[in-house]
Amino acid sequence: MDAKVKKIWDLIEKSNGKFFSVEFEKKDGSIRKMTARTNVRKYVTGGGLKFDPKKRGLVVVWEPAAAKKTGNGYRMVSVARVKKIKVNGQEHVFA
Numbered sequence: 001m002d003a004k005v006k007k008i009w010d011l012i013e014k015s016n017g018k019f020f021s022v023e024f025e026k027k028d029g030s031i032r033k034m035t036a037r038t039n040v041r042k043y044v045t046g047g048g049l050k051f052d053p054k055k056r057g058l059v060v061v062w063e064p065a066a067a068k069k070t071g072n073g074y075r076m077v078s079v080a081r082v083k084k085i086k087v088n089g090q091e092h093v094f095a
Contacts, residue, residue: 004094005057008079011087012038012059022061023084024077031083036061036075 012020017039026032040062053060058076067073084093 005079007092008082008085008094009059011085011092012079015087018088020088021084021086022077022082025081025083027078034061034063034065034075034077036063036077038062040073 015038017037019035019037021033021035023031023033038059038061042062049060053076057078057080059079061075061077062073063075064073066075082094084091086092
């Protein structure tokens with residue numbers, strides 16, 4: 001795990017379930033901005049995922065805007081593709 005990815009994981013874990021903003025590049029090359037949080041258990045059916053997201057470099061977040069639109073606000077963010085993240089009032093920019 002390179003230094004950038006480790007730092008982003010640490011920042012997300014330090015958010016302690018509070019909201020944070022993240023800007024990242026999607027698979028199709030477009031840039032996505034979202035405000036999300038981790039540690040949300042609402043709408044979980046108990047089935048769980050069939051894989052470990054962390055092993056694939058993904059973090060599962062809950063985005064209220066998506067939940068309002070689709071009823072399911074769970075999204076995955078590729079940590080390696082993060083360009084900018086704002087956690088606890090501090091903004092961090094990555095190349």
